Amino acid sequence: MSGNVTDATGIANITRRFLPLLLRRNVSVKLFPVWRNLVATLIVDDPVCCTIDERGIVFSKRRSITQPHLDDFRETLVKTIYEENYRTDVLVHGAPCPSWDLELARGFDRNIGCYYWEAPPIPTQQQRILQCMDEIWAGSQYVADMVAENFHNGPVSVSHFRHSLAPEWFAPRQRTENETFRFLAVSAYIPRKGFDLLFSAFVRAFEPQDDVELFIKVNPGEGCRVERYLDIVIADPTKRARVQVIDRYLSEGEMIALYDYCDAFALPSRGEGFGMPFLQAMSRGLPTIGTIETGTGDFMRPNNCFPVECCGPPARLAGSPVFCRDCRFIRPSVDHLIDRMREVRKRLLATFRVAERGRKFVAAQYNEEKVLGDFVELYGGSSQTPTETTDRYAIKEYLSKMAEREFPGSFSQLRNDLAQFDDLLPYNAFERVFIYGTGFVGQEIFNRIGCYTKISGFVNSSSEEAGGKEFGLPVVHCDKLASHKPTLVLLGSLSSSSKDAMLETLAVTSRKTAPFFAVSFCPLQVTLVGRTARYVLMPNKD
Helix, strand or coil, X not given: CEECCCCCCHHHHHHHHHHHHHHHCCCCCCCEECHHHHHHHEEECCHHHCEXXXXXXXXXXXXXXXXXXXXXXXXXXXXXXXXCCCCCCEEEECCCHHHCCHHHHCCCCEEEEEECCCCCCCCHHHHHHHCCCCEEEECCHHHHHHHHHHCCCCCCEEEECCCCCCHHXXXXXXXXXXXXXXXXXXXXXXXXHCHHHHHHHHHXXXXXXXXXXXXXXXXXXXXXXXXXXXXXXXXXXXXHCCEEEECCCCCHHHXXXXXXXXXXXXXXXXXXXXXXXXXXXXXXXXXXXXXXXXHHHHCCCCCCCEECCECCCCECCCCCCHHHCCCCECCECHHHHHHHHXXXXXXXXXXXXXXXXXXXXXXXXXXHHHHHHHHHHHHCCCCCCCHHHHHHHHHHHHHHHHHHHHCCXXXXXXXXXXXXXXXXXXXXXXXXXXXXXXXXXXXXXXXXXXXXXXXXXXXXXXXCCCCHHHHCCCEEEHHHHHHHCCCEEEECCCCHHHHHHHHHHHHHHHCCCCCEEEEECCCCEEEEECCCCEEEEECCCC
């Protein structure tokens, strides 16, 4: 692996997190850090042991890593930097695209680039480097779509690779309610992040007597610029005192404590390749305010956060670096941001329900075990986990390919229907939810909504107990479904005839139990299955 690993940036932190996961999968890893970061963070202890490579970089078997943000990764970094018996079949580039080492890449059979970009079009310089890769691992579906569109006639293969959070982020939240309401924003202080919009919204949304504070966490050394800007845009000294700036390094434990100390997260970013601070905020159960049109859309949905609308088409952003001056960034609405901040400030029960839904989603989809499984799909590294776990991911990949081949275009409609129904009638409002069908459609439904609510099991019309075991769930024969007293049944089929047959079977079941809802997809239809009849509740025929 080559790239940023030793500085305090988000990409470097993601790479450092990825290294232990690879080692846990018994993957042979050799680390080639970007040289400027290596020299800045590693101190030679014994000059006698030093060697100098062809690029003039000093190496030593004995080094001490001095930066505090590397304390938790010291052993892993040293182990992988000085790994000598490494394979040369795959090189993963983890730095920002312009820093990818193409000279180093020539010594490897296959090159994979971990890529993040925030706004189209992809700069020409980066396009040339991307074309040198055999495969691109995009940090979000937004980035994957951007790369795929850019190389729709090219040789580059694109995969979406999700990231993980350490288990500490999912520990029970330690905080107490205070009268003062505290908003938090965490990011580098650059124009793309939308701090100017955030400061404007905060000043307009709240008066000093509202007892609201705003905490800004930026990178070390950026605090002076933030303070100077605040002194210009916030003339009222009383309001200015309500904004606190933190620019020192915080350990991971301190970052978690900072999130827990605050009541909500708000950042109207104009574009994200992924959006790690948003993910962290949701993992701590904070109501999260931000845009969802770019990389954050992977985990920020209208039903688990507080999305900020845009006020016009994407446009160029003043102050952007020269290499991305032609990029078109989204334009968050300050007025809608104000509405969202005031809404969250009220501490309504509905607000906490939305935040809890976001927390459950992130905990289910972005934990380390989930990411390890995704890595098995992408890379095929060896695993110490039981065979049936590995088989689950192989089956999942096979079923996804089958689904796209059998129902081209339908799966995107299925995902839209799932999101639409959850907005109207949340899944977590039901206690005994079953999925009728254990094929790839049923399993796709589980993958999409299993993080929102507890699925009681799968329903099957045959005697074969297939499908559910991969997810650790029981498979109930339709004749015995009544004994489980279902409240919601999701039909795992896209065929009209199959859906009609399933509803007829459920009608028989309803004679032995209380009425329940049945939901079919493509198109979305909600049916109340009663003891004597079926009532179509949606769509409205009128």
